[in-house]
Amino acid sequence: MTSLTNITEVPARTPFWRRPFSIIRENKRAYLIINLATYGLAAIGFLIGLAFPALNAAAGQALKDDGTVALVSWLVGIPPLFALTILGVNVFRLSLLTIVLPSLAVPFAGLASFGYWAVQVGITLVPTSPEGWVALIPHSLTFVIELQGYALVVLGAYRLGRGWLFPRSVGAQNRRRGYLHGLKQLGLLALPALVLLIVGAVWEAYSLRYFVHPLTQLFL
Numbered sequence: 001m002t003s004l005t006n007i008t009e010v011p012a013r014t015p016f017w018r019r020p021f022s023i024i025r026e027n028k029r030a031y032l033i034i035n036l037a038t039y040g041l042a043a044i045g046f047l048i049g050l051a052f053p054a055l056n057a058a059a060g061q062a063l064k065d066d067g068t069v070a071l072v073s074w075l076v077g078i079p080p081l082f083a084l085t086i087l088g089v090n091v092f093r094l095s096l097l098t099i100v101l102p103s104l105a106v107p108f109a110g111l112a113s114f115g116y117w118a119v120q121v122g123i124t125l126v127p128t129s130p131e132g133w134v135a136l137i138p139h140s141l142t143f144v145i146e147l148q149g150y151a152l153v154v155l156g157a158y159r160l161g162r163g164w165l166f167p168r169s170v171g172a173q174n175r176r177r178g179y180l181h182g183l184k185q186l187g188l189l190a191l192p193a194l195v196l197l198i199v200g201a202v203w204e205a206y207s208l209r210y211f212v213h214p215l216t217q218l219f220l
Contacts, residue, residue, distance in 0.1 A: 020188045024155070031155055038151045041115050042143070045122020059124040076208050083205035090146060090197045099153045100186070107161035114154055118147075134216045138207035142200050149196035156186030156193075 014022055024031050049056040063069050075082040098117055103110035125143070127133045160182030163170045167178030 017191075020152075020192050023159070023185055023189060024152075027155060027159065030158055031151075034151050034154050034158065035148075037115065038118060038147050038154065041118040042122040042125075042147065045119035046125055047122075048119070049123035049126030053126075053128075055123050056126045056128065059120065060128065063124070076205075079205040079209045082209070083201045086204055087198060087201035090149070090201060091194065095150065095153050095190075095193065095197070099150065099157050103157035103160055103186075104183075107164050108158065110157040111154055111161075114150065130220055131212075131216055134219050135208070135212045137215055138211045139204070142204040142207065145196055145203065146200035149193040149200060152189045152193035152196070153186075156182075156189035159185040159189075 049059075060069075071085075072082075075085055094114075094117065099110035099114050101110075102113050125136070125139075127136055159170075160179065163172060163178035163180075163182030163185075164175055165178075167173065167175050167181075170178055170181050172178035172181055
């Protein structure tokens with residue numbers, strides 16, 4: 001019988017804050033592929049939005065119909081509240097509901113749902129006015145930061161699915177222990193992901209409030 005000590009884990013003596021980075025180093029290939037897929041799918045969505053303006057218009061209309069545009073227009077003048085709202089959406093709707101919860105029920109399900117979302121957000125990001133293209137300058141950094149946060153959560157979902165379906169690949173005795181091992185790694189990776197999402201939310205809120213108008217005046 002395989003001993004629990006054979007489970008491939010971050011050494012217990014590793015400082016807590018360094019454990020997520022140890023997981024990333026141990027899964028460099030998967031992490032690279034996830035990053036390529038994350039940014040690549042969003043870029044594909046952006047190109048689709050450029051090539052098919054009707055899809056972009058439909059996505060924009062959907063945001064108007066569900067009240068998102070009106071809410072953003074109101075919140076943009078209150079950066080602290082705007083940042084908190086953005087963080088709530090990024091953590092609960094996108095990270096938790098889109099990636100984590102599906103992966104807890106079906107192995108790797110969160111990877112598929114997140115991939116679909118990445119394409120959709122790429123389509124939505126296509127600007128429809130000169131002012132929109134200017135706003136994309138600071139928003140590009142938001143895009144990079146927040147997608148990196150999601151990529152870390154996706155890596156955690158991947159490790160969960162791998163431990164669940166292939167427990168021996170992580171040195172676990174059975175699927176239950178493999179699941180728990182993957183769940184622990186997902187929790188560890190969620191920590192730097194949360195930091196990135198906080199930074200992204202603050203940057204998005206304050207850049208839209210204070211940077212877009214001066215840049216518009218400069219370039220248009």
